[in-house]
Amino acid sequence: MEIPYTVSARPDTGLWSAKIGIWLFLASEVMLFGALFSAYIFLRIGATEMAPWPHGLLNVPLGLFNTVVLIASSVTVVMAWASLKMRKFSHYRIYLGITLLCALIFLVVKSFEYRDKFNHYGVFLKDNTQITGHLSEPISDEKDYIMLVPDKHAAHSGQATAEGSSPHREGVDPALQTHDAKPAQVGDHHTPMRLLKADIRRAGYFYPSYSAYFAIYFTMTGLHALHVIGGMCVMAYLWGPGARLYKTNPEHLANRVEVAGLFWHFVDLVWIFLFPLLYLL
Amino acid sequence: MSDDVQEIKKHIKTYMLIFGALLVLTVLTVAVSKVHFGAADSNVANITIGMIIATVKASLVALFFMHLLHERMEVYRILLLAGVMAVVLFVLTWLHYVDPITNRNASPVSTLIK
Numbered sequence: 001m002e003i004p005y006t007v008s009a010r011p012d013t014g015l016w017s018a019k020i021g022i023w024l025f026l027a028s029e030v031m032l033f034g035a036l037f038s039a040y041i042f043l044r045i046g047a048t049e050m051a052p053w054p055h056g057l058l059n060v061p062l063g064l065f066n067t068v069v070l071i072a073s074s075v076t077v078v079m080a081w082a083s084l085k086m087r088k089f090s091h092y093r094i095y096l097g098i099t100l101l102c103a104l105i106f107l108v109v110k111s112f113e114y115r116d117k118f119n120h121y122g123v124f125l126k127d128n129t130q131i132t133g134h135l136s137e138p139i140s141d142e143k144d145y146i147m148l149v150p151d152k153h154a155a156h157s158g159q160a161t162a163e164g165s166s167p168h169r170e171g172v173d174p175a176l177q178t179h180d181a182k183p184a185q186v187g188d189h190h191t192p193m194r195l196l197k198a199d200i201r202r203a204g205y206f207y208p209s210y211s212a213y214f215a216i217y218f219t220m221t222g223l224h225a226l227h228v229i230g231g232m233c234v235m236a237y238l239w240g241p242g243a244r245l246y247k248t249n250p251e252h253l254a255n256r257v258e259v260a261g262l263f264w265h266f267v268d269l270v271w272i273f274l275f276p277l278l279y280l281l
Numbered sequence: 282m283s284d285d286v287q288e289i290k291k292h293i294k295t296y297m298l299i300f301g302a303l304l305v306l307t308v309l310t311v312a313v314s315k316v317h318f319g320a321a322d323s324n325v326a327n328i329t330i331g332m333i334i335a336t337v338k339a340s341l342v343a344l345f346f347m348h349l350l351h352e353r354m355e356v357y358r359i360l361l362l363a364g365v366m367a368v369v370l371f372v373l374t375w376l377h378y379v380d381p382i383t384n385r386n387a388s389p390v391s392t393l394i395k
Contacts, residue, residue: 013355023356027363034367038374045378060311067307071342075300078346082289082296265347272338276331280314281324 007251022259026266043212054213063279073102074268077261084254096239103232117206124202136192147192227267234260299345306338
């Protein structure tokens with residue numbers, strides 16, 4: 001049975017059906033990400049002096065690179081659609097292939113970022129200061145201390161910060177200025193600091209459970225990454241087995257690519273908002 | 282089909298221009314985030330500026346890449362509905378946040394309810 005109105009307009013809507021369908025789906029996606037953005041807003045409003053919203057914990061150059069990659073992939077997917085409309089099949093394959101490659105690069109960079117976070121350790125001391133860094137040795141149940149190599153004070157090594165001159169933007173590790181009870185060198189990012197377990201209120205790797213900031217970061221970027229993977233699956237089908245439709249009904253294929261492209265642009269849109277909210281502001 | 286091809290060719294030039302604009306705006310987003318605006322202990326100005334730039338970028342993607350500039354009314358209606366529902370979702374959450382009955386710290390009124 002033929003799917004109706006894949007190319008010709010439906011009389012009541014005036015559009016081919018998949019276009020209405022994808023916009024309805026994107027409307028539901030607006031609800032989904034809108035709810036998470038709302039959660040971000042309320043979590044951030046709830047930050048206090050004692051538990052400030054952190055800054056400078058994410059790698060801005062990597063985030064910027066990913067943003068550029070995703071925007072470029074949006075351009076290439078619309079070029080792929082334009083090539084199909086102009087019946088240039090080989091161009092279509094090339095542009096869609098580049099789109100898929102950009103998506104893969106995005107995911108690979110994201111996986112490096114996640115792994116970097118999972119290896120990062122943070123300690124909340126009982127006097128409400130926080131020290132972040134890397135463990136120089138695994139935590140041992142027999143010892144009453146942990147050895148932490150602290151991050152450099154103003155900037156994490158390898159990460160650019162968005163710090164302005166405002167005094168409240170130092171949510172990362174004010175501990176490095178105020179701590180005087182520790183024998184180890186403070187601020188030297190090669191020497192491990194010895195932190196007594198008795199002084200530690202809470203500590204952990206930068207997992208979603210570490211702080212509200214990381215909870216919302218991993219949730220939103222994780223859901224976004226799932227959408228990237230889903231978009232990749234659809235585009236891979238249209239690049240591979242689905243491209244056979246070009247022989248019998250090229251306009252139908254063009255419409256399919258347009259619909260997939262609309263989803264892909266939405267994924268890019270979400271990232272355009274995620275990048276400044278999580279990495280920069 | 283041929284006048285379709287000419288139309289598409291004009292569009293391609295537009296796509297490239299918009300791509301350039303998006304790249305510039307992306308670099309601008311990062312640059313602007315490093316300068317502190319507004320009151321000394323408040324992030325509000327920086328966040329507002331950042332969100333305005335992000336909205337401009339999102340509008341460029343929506344209007345040109347997603348072809349919304351010349352779309353039909355039916356699609357606009359769907360998006361309007363989505364926008365209204367998103368605002369409703371947010372307002373409902375905010376109402377709970379400031380509701381003094383469920384949230385004792387929510388407003389001055391709550392000091393009367395011991």
